[in-house]
Each structure stands twice: as C-alpha cells, then as structure tokens.
Amino acid sequence: MIDPRGPRFAAAVTTVVMVVVLLTGSGWLALAQAAVFGLTAARPRLGPYGLIYRGLLAPRLGPPAELEPLAPFRFAQTVGFVFATVATLGYLLGSPVTGAVAAGFALAAAFLNAAFGLCLGCEMYLAYRRLAGRPLAARVPVA
Template identity: 45%
Template sequence: MIARRADPYRDTDVIDSRAPRVNQTVVALLALATLFTGSPIFVALQAAQLWIGLTLGRRFCLSCLFYFEVLQPRIGEGPIEDSRPPRFANLVGAIFLTASTVAYVIGLAAVGAVLAGIVAALAALAAATGLCAGCEMYRVAARLRGIRPGPLARVDLADFGAAPRGEIVVQFTHPLCTDCRTLEDKLRSQGREVVTVDVAKRPELARKYGIALVPTAVAVAPGGIVTARIA
C-alpha cells in the first residue's frame, strides 16, 4: 500500500489530480454509449452516479472508489489539487446529463443526443489532456470573485501576523496542495518574503478575502495595499 499525503475520504478539500480524469473517462464512455445505442439509460445512470457522489461523497462515487482503491495503490498518488474545480465540473456534467435524459424521455431525442454529445466531447478532452472545461469555468469565476486590485485594494496585515518593512507576498494555501508548494518554493527562490495562510486552519480569512481557489497569492505593500495579483 502506498503512503498517501491526502486521505481521499477525509481530505475532501483536495484531490489527487488523476482521479477526476478517471471519472471523466467513465463519463465520456457512458455518454458515447448513449449516442451509439440511442438509449438514455447510460446517461441516466451516469447522471444519477454524479448526483449521488456530489451529495454523499467519494465513498459513494464508483469511479472514485475504482481509482482510490484499485488504481492509486498500484500507480501511486498523483499531484494534489484543489477539489472545488473538478467538483464544479461534476455538477455541470450532472446537469447536462440530467437534461439529456429528460430530453430522451419526453421524445426530444435529437436534443438529448446533442447534450450527451457535448458531455462526451468535453469529458473525453479532459480525460485525454487534463483540460477540463468545467474546472476552467470555476477558476475564471473564482478569479473574478477573488483578491484583485479594485474591489479589494487592501488587506489587514494584522490578520497574518505580519509587520513587513517592504513588499511581501501573502499566499493562501493548503498543506496538501502540490501547486501551492511549487508556487511558494518559486517565490522564495526569487528572494521574496512569503507569508502563507493555510485555508484549512484559517477558513475565516478565506471567507473574509473571498478566496475561492488555492493557491492564491498577492503582492502587498507595507501599508496593506494590494499591488499585484500573482496567482
């Protein structure tokens, strides 16, 4: 058994980045099965499975169980990422697959096929390349709602226990996030002073500053003025 940094059933705010790609593979195959057979049973089953997983958690997600219990112990743990983007992608997929199922049932087979085709194409793209349309939608929305000059022009340095004499970088992070560690190492290698905020331990600060995605990093002047968005 491999040593896991992130427990897939307890550390649900992060996820092994390979797990969503396995799930997308299953989604693509079942959507394609509906397109080839004309039967809505496949998209209906996948829609139900997505809704169950979203509602009850990974222990009730069959593709998640297959990855975490069968594949991951054999191939090892992949990079750990924020689980919110793939979760949002699953929500979008569940909505489209549900709509496809309803369309087939009420006799709008062409509409159902188009919706299933969209899901199949996007899921196959995500599975093959890692480019997840739903995840990117979430990230764009997160950036629009996150820290940026304008709506949030200042932070309270006392929140972070910082009293810098020069510019610092405030990075919102998670201890299991691979990209967070990579970004922090890069910033420190550039000689920048980095103050990290663990959103798992300080969720109130994540809410206060509208942090919807990690890593999020901003350059902050001594007076608390946000001068630049870094990530």
C-alpha cells in the same frame, strides 16, 4: 485536495458511457450517468468511479506529484449532472435531438479531461473565482 488522476479516470469512464448513450439513444443509461454525476457532486468520496480508482488503480500507482482542490471538481460534476439530466429528459420524453446535443456536450467535456487533463467545468469554476476576486490555485505540488 484530491489526486487529479482520479477525475481523469472518471472522465475516461464517462467518455465511454456517453459514447454508448449517443450510439444507442438510451435515456436510461444517460439517467445512470446523471446519477453518478449527482452522487459524485454531492459526496465526492462516494462517487462510484472514484471508488474504483481508489480501490483498484491508486494502490498500484505512486503518489501524485500534485493535488487539486475539491471545489472545482465538485462544480464540474454538477455541470455534468445538468447535461446528463437534459440528455436523459431529451431521450426519455421523445426529443432525441435534445438528448444527443446534451450528451454530446457531456462527451466532449469528459473526453477533453480524459485525454488532455483539461477539465472544462473546473476551468469555469476557477475563472469565476478569479472574476469574483477570490482566486484559487488550480494545483498544489505535493511536498
């Protein structure tokens, strides 16, 4: 279980990064963001944005009111990795339209999570679990 404020912080940072990617067309920055997504999907406790959140912000906040399961977050990071990788390939291999479209999708998803707490990848994962007949609670109150 994870504090949902951490992924929202990470989404806010990702939003800024993806805006810069779109403004500059930097495939190298898209690659850096893809690496962040990949590392965070594989090892959530080692994700750089999560480390910043846990080290600098979480100690200044009260405990979370609810927790979220880790699996939807990991799935969302994997989806972000795919979009950031496509953006990287688009920009670095000479297809800036492909790069911009993929970066735009990553930006939209990150912004929705940062601004409204709507994690599209998480919702996709939870919908899949419901369709598979193995529903998973989206949030659990902290006792």
